[in-house]
Amino acid sequence: MSLFPELDVPPSDRLFFGIFPPSPVAEAIAGRARDLKGGLGLSGAPLTPDRFHVTLHHIGDYAGLPRGIVAQALEAGEAASSAAPFEATFDQAASFNNRGNNPFVLQGGEGLAELHAFQKALGLAMAHAGLGKQVARQFNPHVTLLYDRALAPETPTAPVSWTVSEFVLIHSLLGQTRHVVLGRWPLKG
Numbered sequence: 798m799s800l801f802p803e804l805d806v807p808p809s810d811r812l813f814f815g816i817f818p819p820s821p822v823a824e825a826i827a828g829r830a831r832d833l834k835g836g837l838g839l840s841g842a843p844l845t846p847d848r849f850h851v852t853l854h855h856i857g858d859y860a861g862l863p864r865g866i867v868a869q870a871l872e873a874g875e876a877a878s879s880a881a882p883f884e885a886t887f888d889q890a891a892s893f894n895n896r897g898n899n900p901f902v903l904q905g906g907e908g909l910a911e912l913h914a915f916q917k918a919l920g921l922a923m924a925h926a927g928l929g930k931q932v933a934r935q936f937n938p939h940v941t942l943l944y945d946r947a948l949a950p951e952t953p954t955a956p957v958s959w960t961v962s963e964f965v966l967i968h969s970l971l972g973q974t975r976h977v978v979l980g981r982w983p984l985k986g
Contacts, residue, residue, distance in 0.1 A: 808858035811969040812870060812979075814919060815850045816885070816912075818940075822959040823849045826903065829954060830942035833890050837952065839901060841945035848974070849940050851885070853916045853964065854923060856931045862968060867979060869926045870966050874980045876922035877964070881986030883911035886958040887940060891951040899948055902939035903957060909938050912961065919964070 818826060823846035830843035856870055857863075886908025892899045913936060920932040966980035 806860035808860055809971055810859045810862050811967075811971055812856035812859070812862075812866065813967050813969065814853040814856070814870070814874065814964060815967055816853065816961050816964050817850045818957075818959050820846070822957065823847065826940060826942070826957055829890075829903070829957060830901075833901070833949075833952065833954065834943060837949045839943065839945045839947055839949060841901065841943040843943045844941060848976075849942075850967075851912070851938050851940055853919055853936075854931065854933050856928065858971065866928070866931075867966075867968075869928050870923070871980050873919065873922040873926040873928060874964070874966050874982050876925065877915075877919040878982035878985055880915055880918055880984050882960050882962040882984045883915060884958055885909055885912045885938075885961050886956050888954060888956040889951055890942070890949070890954050892945070892948040893939075894948060897946055898944050899946065900939075900941045901943050901945055901949055902941050903954070904937070904939045904951075905956075908956065908958065912938050915961070915964075 827846045887903040887905040889904045968977040
């Protein structure tokens with residue numbers, strides 16, 4: 798039994814910076830997910846198109862929404878919005894091994910160089926805003942398509958591309974599959 802039971806509250810809220818594909822691209826990704834699922838013999842249900850995104854930085858999981866951290870994240874988002882829009886291209890699919898609840902994802906190679914650069918610049922803005930501990934040290938950009946018990950090998954796929962023209966700060970309500978946009982920044986560069 799804990800001396801501080803209020804500290805044992807399970808997290809209910811997640812904060813992250815992310816990018817979401819425009820609706821037509823999200824629909825194309827959904828079609829790719831269905832095709833790959835069938836072709837690779839996966840059984841998991843594809844995510845809905847409104848859930849497809851790339852997490853740039855996972856800020857943290859909390860019991861309640863920490864206003865101070867949200868304020869710092871909003872400051873970082875504003876600072877990073879001076880970047881120019883860029884292209885992101887995903888041309889591979891593979892599973893991440895997560896011991897039975899394996900994400901099956903779209904990934905990419907050289908077509909994600911500008912995405913890597915933007916993620917790093919956003920990390921610097923986060924550090925300047927006081928969120929240095931939350932900056933992701935490693936970044937493997939991907940779009941989760943579905944979760945499955947099986948593991949699928951790396952598979953080339955027809956490229957899915959879009960011009961990234963904005964990024965968002967998301968409040969995810971854990972276990973509710975709900976995303977609330979707390980900040981949205983068009984790329985101005």
